[in-house]
Amino acid sequence: MTTDTTIKDDAPGSAAPGETVLDARGVTMRFGGLTAVRNVNLTVNSGEIVGLIGPNGAGKTTFFNCLTGLYIPTEGEVRYKGNVLPPKSFKVTAAGIARTFQNIRLFANMTVLENVLVGRHTRTKEGLWSALLRGPGFHKAEAASRERAMELLEFVGLASKAEHLARNLPYGEQRKLEIARALASEPGLLLLDEPTAGMNPQETRATEELVFAIRDKGIAVLVIEHDMRFIFNLCDRVAVLVQGEKLVEGDSATVQGDERVIAAYLGEPFEDSPGDEEIAEVEAAEAKADTTTDAAPGKENDR
Amino acid sequence: MTTQTSAPQTPSTPSAGTPTGLIGIPPRIGRALATGGGILTVISTFLAWTWTAAFPGDLTVYGYPGGLQVLVLIGGALTTLFGLASYGVKGLRWLVPAGADSAIKLAALAAFATAWYTIIAISTKLGGVVNLEPGGWIVAIATLATLLGALSLPFNRPEPDPIDPEDTGWEQFRHNARHTVSVVKAALATGTTTPARKLPAYAEILIIVAALAIGLTVFTYGIGTEYDELFVGFLITAGFGFAAIAKTGLVGRISAITAKHRNVTMIGAFVAAAAFPFTQSDDRYATIGVYILIFATVALGLNIVVGLAGLLDLGYVAFLGVGAYTAAMVSGSPSSPFDIQLPFWASALLGGAVAMVFGVIIGAPTLRLRGDYLAIVTLGFGEIFRIAVLNLDGTSGPDITNGSNGISSIPNLNILGFDFGQEHSIAGFTIARFANYFLLMLVITLVVVVVFRRSSDSRIGRAWIAIREDETAALAMGINGFRVKLIAFALGATLAGLAGTVQAHVTYTVTPEQYQFAHVVPPNSAFLLAAVVLGGMGTISGPLVGAALLYLIPAKLQFLGNYQLFAFGLALVLLMRFRPEGLIPNRRRQLEFHEDAEAPTVLSKAGV
Numbered sequence: 001m002t003t004d005t006t007i008k009d010d011a012p013g014s015a016a017p018g019e020t021v022l023d024a025r026g027v028t029m030r031f032g033g034l035t036a037v038r039n040v041n042l043t044v045n046s047g048e049i050v051g052l053i054g055p056n057g058a059g060k061t062t063f064f065n066c067l068t069g070l071y072i073p074t075e076g077e078v079r080y081k082g083n084v085l086p087p088k089s090f091k092v093t094a095a096g097i098a099r100t101f102q103n104i105r106l107f108a109n110m111t112v113l114e115n116v117l118v119g120r121h122t123r124t125k126e127g128l129w130s131a132l133l134r135g136p137g138f139h140k141a142e143a144a145s146r147e148r149a150m151e152l153l154e155f156v157g158l159a160s161k162a163e164h165l166a167r168n169l170p171y172g173e174q175r176k177l178e179i180a181r182a183l184a185s186e187p188g189l190l191l192l193d194e195p196t197a198g199m200n201p202q203e204t205r206a207t208e209e210l211v212f213a214i215r216d217k218g219i220a221v222l223v224i225e226h227d228m229r230f231i232f233n234l235c236d237r238v239a240v241l242v243q244g245e246k247l248v249e250g251d252s253a254t255v256q257g258d259e260r261v262i263a264a265y266l267g268e269p270f271e272d273s274p275g276d277e278e279i280a281e282v283e284a285a286e287a288k289a290d291t292t293t294d295a296a297p298g299k300e301n302d303r
Numbered sequence: 304m305t306t307q308t309s310a311p312q313t314p315s316t317p318s319a320g321t322p323t324g325l326i327g328i329p330p331r332i333g334r335a336l337a338t339g340g341g342i343l344t345v346i347s348t349f350l351a352w353t354w355t356a357a358f359p360g361d362l363t364v365y366g367y368p369g370g371l372q373v374l375v376l377i378g379g380a381l382t383t384l385f386g387l388a389s390y391g392v393k394g395l396r397w398l399v400p401a402g403a404d405s406a407i408k409l410a411a412l413a414a415f416a417t418a419w420y421t422i423i424a425i426s427t428k429l430g431g432v433v434n435l436e437p438g439g440w441i442v443a444i445a446t447l448a449t450l451l452g453a454l455s456l457p458f459n460r461p462e463p464d465p466i467d468p469e470d471t472g473w474e475q476f477r478h479n480a481r482h483t484v485s486v487v488k489a490a491l492a493t494g495t496t497t498p499a500r501k502l503p504a505y506a507e508i509l510i511i512v513a514a515l516a517i518g519l520t521v522f523t524y525g526i527g528t529e530y531d532e533l534f535v536g537f538l539i540t541a542g543f544g545f546a547a548i549a550k551t552g553l554v555g556r557i558s559a560i561t562a563k564h565r566n567v568t569m570i571g572a573f574v575a576a577a578a579f580p581f582t583q584s585d586d587r588y589a590t591i592g593v594y595i596l597i598f599a600t601v602a603l604g605l606n607i608v609v610g611l612a613g614l615l616d617l618g619y620v621a622f623l624g625v626g627a628y629t630a631a632m633v634s635g636s637p638s639s640p641f642d643i644q645l646p647f648w649a650s651a652l653l654g655g656a657v658a659m660v661f662g663v664i665i666g667a668p669t670l671r672l673r674g675d676y677l678a679i680v681t682l683g684f685g686e687i688f689r690i691a692v693l694n695l696d697g698t699s700g701p702d703i704t705n706g707s708n709g710i711s712s713i714p715n716l717n718i719l720g721f722d723f724g725q726e727h728s729i730a731g732f733t734i735a736r737f738a739n740y741f742l743l744m745l746v747i748t749l750v751v752v753v754v755f756r757r758s759s760d761s762r763i764g765r766a767w768i769a770i771r772e773d774e775t776a777a778l779a780m781g782i783n784g785f786r787v788k789l790i791a792f793a794l795g796a797t798l799a800g801l802a803g804t805v806q807a808h809v810t811y812t813v814t815p816e817q818y819q820f821a822h823v824v825p826p827n828s829a830f831l832l833a834a835v836v837l838g839g840m841g842t843i844s845g846p847l848v849g850a851a852l853l854y855l856i857p858a859k860l861q862f863l864g865n866y867q868l869f870a871f872g873l874a875l876v877l878l879m880r881f882r883p884e885g886l887i888p889n890r891r892r893q894l895e896f897h898e899d900a901e902a903p904t905v906l907s908k909a910g911v
Binding site for chain 2: 068070088089090093094098099101105106107108109110114117118119120121122124126127128130131132134138141142145181182185
């Protein structure tokens with residue numbers, strides 16, 4: 001977990017602190033009649049870690065896909081450093097937004113190093129002719145790519161496994177490799193989709209350290225996660241998405257204390273919910289019932 | 304492949320722990336029997352096997368093995384060598400770095416199968432076993448004894464899973480069959496390879512040269528087999544013999560050495576291939592050689608599209624046709640609409656360029672599709688090419704390609720005064736027309752091999768593999784999928800077009816019928832794809848071997864006649880069932896197809 005790797009000055013990752021990196025305005029995504037994401041605004045500033053939480057099916061991943069060009073938002077626009085994002089996912093990556101996937105999508109039959117080298121694709125230019133003719137430029141670029149890739153592997157702690165097949169890595173290291181591969185495209189913004197899913201507490205902590213280290217390199221991070229402790233430890237700001245709409249946004253304390261968030265996660269009383277009177281009535285009835293049903297203990301457990 | 308061999312089964316009395324053989328002969332006697340039988344087999348090949356020369360190959364001579372006897376001799380010699388090595392005879396131990404027992408079994412099987420095939424062929428062809436001379440009987444008994452001895456060699460039996468008593472009879476039968484298969488597999492299992500001794504570089508290069516020389520000899524022998532029986536015998540001996548050598552661990556050791564000296568191996572392989580015409584006394588087999596080479600080169604081009612980028616192209620032969628037609632039209636042929644004759648370099652470049660243009664034109668709309676849809680659309684475009692060429696005859700359309708008659712009497716090439724149609728004498732060897740073209744085609748093959756190697760090991764090659772592995776993830780990594788796929792498609796088309804420019808001159812005539820989807824004679828799209836799949840996707844040697852086999856087997860086994868395609872289909876089904884990664888697998892591919900197999904932690908340089 002060495003953090004001494006330095007970003008090159010001309011890299012797209014180096015943005016002035018406080019500058020808005022990502023600016024999503026009124027993003028709406030409809031699939032036929034279903035509105036998965038409705039009018040969501042979100043900004044991410046450079047040097048910031050922003051969390052995106054919400055119950056299952058809240059539209060987090062859909063929103064992510066809108067940000068990365070996999071989906072084109074039905075309404076609204078996404079700007080990266082002031083420029084509207086192109087509608088193709090490879091152009092988005094070239095612009096400077098890299099992502100990982102919720103279900104790991106490594107190139108399983110390539111080696112760890114090759115995976116990272118694929119991530120370098122947008123930052124290298126060597127085409128077919130250069131590969132066929134093998135001029136000095138080709139060898140130089142290959143060597144530089146390899147060096148950079150090894151640096152990144154060093155950064156996530158996988159350097160010793162560079163020649164291993166990606167599929168043979170344990171789960172936690174596959175996650176790390178996915179992050180390294182995303183970093184290889186020298187992004188200004190990294191989108192992590194549930195980076196700790198399926199990890200044990202130690203691995204989660206290690207991931208936390210890794211995300212901090214990435215932030216320290218000047219890369220803004222937007223992270224989806226279900227692990228609340230992870231999110232609230234990590235993020236400067238947390239946005240809560242419920243049923244496609246942004247419910248609340250703020251720092252950890254604000255979000256943690258917000259009743260609506262708790263309601264969204266634990267279920268919210270519906271419209272004609274029982275008032276206090278009814279509740280008291282029910283309680284009274286239950287108290288009465290308890291005495292009568294004493295004869296059949298264990299009935300409670302059967303429910 | 305070896306697991307299909309039907310070895311005699313004994314009622315298994317598995318005494319777990321103590322290794323026993325498949326047959327209840329004591330192992331010591333078995334080993335002696337195998338080795339001695341091997342020697343006897345070798346001797347018996349010097350005897351006469353039949354009384355008349357009516358059986359091809361003249362097996363009537365004492366003291367001089369001929370035809371099939373040579374093959375049995377090789378099988379017997381291999382058995383003897385491995386047998387002696389298993390006794391630990393000094394100077395032979397290097398032959399068996401991974402243990403000799405499995406190799407003895409397969410070598411004995413090679414000798415046995417070839418000898419008995421010969422005996423049965425003699426009996427049926429000449430009408431009865433009375434036609435056998437004592438030598439024939441001796442070889443039959445000697446090889447049988449060898450095989451029995453070899454099968455009694457001990458091995459570690461796998462523990463049978465207990466049978467579930469609730470299973471139905473059919474399920475129990477399947478259970479037992481599975482166990483039988485695993486026993487046979489264990490009987491032929493390779494041992495662990497002893498670590499190789501460190502050799503100086505020149506010795507390793509000498510080993511490569513020796514291996515290539517053996518390869519050239521085997522290939523030349525196979526191409527030069529003059530009658531069906533000999534070719535069948537050759538296939539049996541070569542198949543089992545190669546399996547035996549693979550079991551000894553020698554193949555693995557040699558491939559490790561070749562991987563270390565890739566450039567030496569490549570140059571050596573091409574020198575060996577270039578030596579092929581010089582080993583031939585007439586042009587008859589050089590013809591087969593040049594057709595194999597054309598087929599193999601196009602298959603290798605297809606391997607970029609299918610093996611690296613994972614785009615299933617079922618109309619690939621159309622690009623060969625584009626190249627061939629382009630070269631034919633500018634060759635000065637009287638039936639060409641253009642009255643020009645370009646030098647070869649110009650027509651080759653033009654053929655490649657036109658094929659590339661067609662590749663882009665066809666690729667641009669189709670490469671937006673994935674998987675099956677792409678296959679269907681390319682299949683359609685392949686047929687469109689053929690029908691369009693058929694119709695550009697002056698009646699159905701403008702007169703460009705001369706319709707079904709094609710462009711005929713294409714003149715021979717003449718490069719720098721070297722007339723490809725004439726016989727030339729080089730250092731005492733006579734090189735005739737097809738041998739000339741063989742050498743020219745070899746240069747084209749070299750170009751394609753270099754292109755394949757260099758493009759696969761680069762930024763663009765990694766992008767192809769990434770697209771093949773997971774297109775969505777590749778796009779998210781910033782790879783312009785469409786562009787990269789189009790490059791693969793166009794590059795493949797260019798290489799096929801380049802091969803086509805030579806093909807036009809070799810065949811004298813280009814007609815639309817040569818470029819169908821499926822046809823009895825390769826190259827056609829179906830056979831090209833089969834050569835790639837059979838040989839191994841994503842490797843260089845795979846399609847070359849696959850193409851050679853696919854061309855030679857139908858060309859040599861004339862007796863198959865109308866059943867050729869049936870046999871071909873059957874062979875392909877069996878191969879896909881038992882070895883889906885192809886004969887010479889790419890490491891990556893092998894892993895893809897055998898998810899459960901224990902993957903090595905480290906992947907050595909991919910693509911042999």
